[in-house]
Amino acid sequence: MTEQLLSATTTAIDVPTLLARLGYAPATEGGIRLRGCHNPDGSLRWVWPTTLRQPLFLEFYNAASPKAQLFSALVRLVFACRLQGLFFKKLPGQFAATGQQAWPVGDFALFTGTPGPNRKAVCCYDAAPGQRVFAKLPLGAAAAQKVAAEAHNLDHLAECGFTSFGLPRILGYEASHLLQSSVKPVGAQRATHFGEAHARCLTELLHATEVRQPLIASTCWQTIGEQITALEELPETRIPFGLRSKLRHLRQAIDPLHQLSFAFAHGDFTPWNCWLGADGLAIYDLEMAQPEASLLYDLFHFETQQALLVTRLPAASIRERVLAVAATYFSEVPATDVAVAWQLYLLHQVSTGALLYHAQPDWHLQISWLLNGWNALLTQELAASVEHRQLAIYDLLDYVQLLPQPGVVLKPRATNAYYPAPTSDLDLLLTRPDTLAGVEFMQRFSLVQLATVRKAAHMVSVDCLFQDGSLLSVDLLHQLHRKTLRLLDAPAVLAQAELAVAGVPVPSLLHDFTYTWLFYWLNQSDLPLTHLRHFQQQRPEAQEAMLAHLNEAYGISFNNIACASVYQPAKAALLHYALRQQPANHRLARKRRGLRYLLSTAADFVRPGGLVITFSGVDGAGKSTVIEHVKERLEKKWRKRVVVIRHRPSVLPILSAWKYGKEGAEARSVQNLPRQGQNFSLSSSLVRFGYYYLDYVVGQVVIWLKHTRRGHVVLYDRYYFDFINDGRRSNINLPARFTQALYAFVSKPKLNFFLYADPQEILRRKQELSASTITQLTQQYKSLFGELGARYRRSRYVPIENQDLDTTLNLIGRYIQQEI
Structure with a gap:
């Protein structure tokens, strides 16, 4: 039967x-x-x-x-x-x-x-x-x-x-x-909060069945290990890879020799499996009971299940409440034991539940609640030992896989999408409602320190700074558009997605190639080498199918993938024409998308922009080296576009360019040592300074339009401060009070660093100035930065003794992190 x-x-x-x-x-x-x-x-x-x-x-x-x-x-x-x-x-x-x-x-x-x-x-x-x-x-x-x-x-x-x-x-x-x-007493009710009656029940069970032993000697520890291994060895499963990986990480983080109490546990001790009456507690449904469960297993389960399935609390609140309830009713248990017992509960409960749901073909909504909740709780426990960026990737990719319509990872080039390159972004294609939900997911991620959201017509970008200083930029797309043109049909890409390593949904190979190729060609650039190598590694017949599709869809033929990867303006014109002829890109649709694009661009125009940072110091103080490292960190770690400017905006050419031409003037500038000019005339100095000052006044607007308002970071190698303290370097001889007063009309960068070092160390690096001049300029810059810092509170003026490069970079990095 x-x-x-x-x-x-x-x-x-x-x-x-x-x-x-x-x-x-x-x-x-x-x-x-x-x-x-x-x-x-x-x-x-x-x-x-x-x-x-x-x-x-x-x-x-x-x-x-x-x-x-x-x-x-x-x-x-x-x-x-x-x-x-x-x-x-x-x-x-x-x-x-x-x-x-x-x-x-x-x-x-x-x-x-x-x-x-x-x-x-x-x-x-x-x-x-x-x-x-x-x-x-x-x-x-x-x-x-x-x-x-x-x-x-x-x-x-x-x-x-x-x-x-x-x-x-x-x-x-x-x-x-x-x-x-039936075990229900007369007048009994459900107790949604753990109380004295629950504590008496668990205390009696603990005292009657307690065994204290090293974790490695317990049945519980062995069961956890076997279940985690079984999950990792599943050839195909809907249980997300990130959750399974975090179970392994957490078990490895626990000392197997730690001594802990184990006792009989109900196993499914929840508000709906017990009654609270006048004479105490009555329990039932003991089919999940464990003869040797980890300490306080039932207490943890009572609070966690109620929080995940009923009150829907965030993970941080669940953890805080669980530990507080344990401390209230079992104050005699050491906090270290409670912490380890909580982690064992998670390992056992999550691995048990995951194996159960793996064997279950049809999932109800509560399973997604539990899997996402367990994921968040595991993240809390791993925050001290695993990079927060990696934990966010685990949780985000797990989350999009559990959606009714799973999201698709675009341009997947890592062998396993869960482990992208340290500086890579994530591009995900979702339905429009799921895009908004994904933004909310990232904003509420428990380890996020700051999440900046940038909206466009076809996507939303979320730039996340985590509590450990790591970063992740996520592009959540709901349409595959570029300005007025639809590149591919997003629902079709979602519907025809394939599963890659770790069960990650990715576009079909044809969709992947087409989207990647269109993305770079419409941006007038070649395919990067990583993408080219990926497609060249495909089977010959697959490569032929890709090239045939380009010919069929856009009327453009190539001999091989390498040829297709090189941007060609003439063929790009044919591509634009072919795209405009597609039914999805008819004139009305293009105008509608163009309007949305203009509106999103206008909104982007008034959003908070980028950042301007200046570096000052005498030659030999290490500015060039520091700027090079800061630029690299901003580009690779912070995923920012960086522009380096020498001394001034340079909207106007240097004065000598009017006489010698641009190239000749630059060559003479390189050959001549600084501070060697012979101009001591007040009128000539005023003309030279007025010319360069005009460059700053006009140039600050140009720099803002081209870079700052678009979110770029501008690094100045020297800035206006040289006109105040070291005018001789620009062949200008004017009073410092005069040039300093006119700084009021010049853009005030957010961060200004003055790098200095011991004069003898500077002379060892460059013998361009005397020790006395170095000392004098250092004192003048320190004094100036102190005055400016007191006057302009929205900007920071920071002198840094550049003795150790790593120390200098770490200090600068902290200031930049606060601004970004």
Whole structure:
């Protein structure tokens, strides 16, 4: 009989076969009719005879939340008014008792079970006044094992004579069913918060069954290891790779020689598996009980399940609450033991649940809640040992895989998308609603220090700075557009996605190549070498198919992939024409996209822009080396476009260019040593300074339009401060007060660093100035930076003694991080 209901481990239920388990068979006349209540997905949840006068099926319902309590009250009102027929329709068919079963007696209610390998139907009926019975009916081999385990656990606990909590009595057990008494006391209620009664129950179990031993000697530790290994070795699974990897990371972070207490645990100790009455706690559903669970396992499970499935708390709040409850009711347990026990609970619960859901073909919404919640809780535990950027990638890719329409990783070039290059961004294609949800996911990620959102017509970019200083830039696209042109149909790319390493959805090879090629050609550039090598490594017939598609779709032919990777303006013109002829790119559509593009560009124009940083110092102080390293870090770590400018905006050419030409003037500038000019004339100095000052005034607008407002970082190798303290370097001889006063009309960069060093060290590097001149200039710059820092509070003027390069770079990096 059990094997006939294996299909019932999914959402489909064979009602006649299930009724046969209760001793009923289909009848053409007479017998009973049934009513039912359905789940949101349309599957049947509860079944009861039409003659039932009380909503007995509410015995299966966890009416703990306000919404659930309201539903329960409304159902009771419906039954009290005898209006069941208006709200609960009759099910087809009628059934007559066969006499083959001594139960149920009279009316009953039947819960069809939660889908999964452990699915069981539960029948509730009154055997006599005041004697309510629950019959568990396993619907598969795995469920039968769980029911047998529960019968064994109830027998074992009954022999122990516990006094702080109540248990069901076994009224009958066979392989096909388990009959047990109701354990609900009169006036009992669900307790959604862990309290004194729960603590007394767990304390009695702990004292009666406690064993203290090294983790490595416990059954729990061995089980965790076996389950994590089993998860990692699954050839194909819907359980996300990031979650499985984090389980391995966390187990490796725990000392297996740590001494900890282990004891009997209910295993599924939740508000919906216990009643709180006047005489204390009553517990039931012990099929998941563990003879040797880690310390406080039931406490952790009680709080975590309630938080993940009912109150939907964030991971940080769950962790904080769990540890606070443990400290309140088990203050005698060392905090180190509680912390290790919490991690063991997560390892066991998550690995157990993941294996269970792997074997379950149909997933309900709560499974996604649990997987995402477990992921976030594991991230909290790994924050101290794993780079936050990597944890964010784990969680984000897991999250998009668990969406109803999984997202697609665009331009995937890493062997495993979960481990991109340290400086790589993530490009994800999602549906439009999922794009917005993805932005919210990144903003709420527990380890994010700052998340900057940039919206465009077809995508949203999120730049994340994490608490450990690592960064990740994520582009969430919902359309594959460039300005007015649609490159590919996004729904088609999503629908035809393929699974790559670690189960990551990626575009089909043809979509991948086409999108990558169009992306770079429409940006008037060649395909980068990494992309070229990836496509050249494909099978010859696949490469031929790619080239044939370019010819068919755009009328452009190439001999090989290498030729196609090189941007060619003439063929690019043909490409633009071919794209405009596509039905999706008709004139009206192009105008509509063009308007959206202009609006998003205008919005981007008024958003906070980039950053201007200046570096000052005498020659030999190490400016060039520092600027080079800062530029590299900004580009690779911070993913910023960096522009280096020498001394001034250079909108106007240097003065000598008017006489010698641009190239000749630059050559003379390189050959001449600084501070060697012979101009001592006030009028000549005013002309020279006025010319360069005009360059600063006009140039600051140009720099803002070209770079700052577009989010670029501008690094100045020297700045206006040289005109104040070291005018001789520019062949200018003017009072410092005059040039300093005019600084009021010059752009004030956010960060200004003056690098200095010991004069002898500077002379060792460059012998261009005397020791006395170096000392004098250093003092003047320090004094100037002090004055400017006091006057212009929105900018920072920072003198740094550049003795050790790493120390200097770390200090500069902290200032930049605060601004970015």
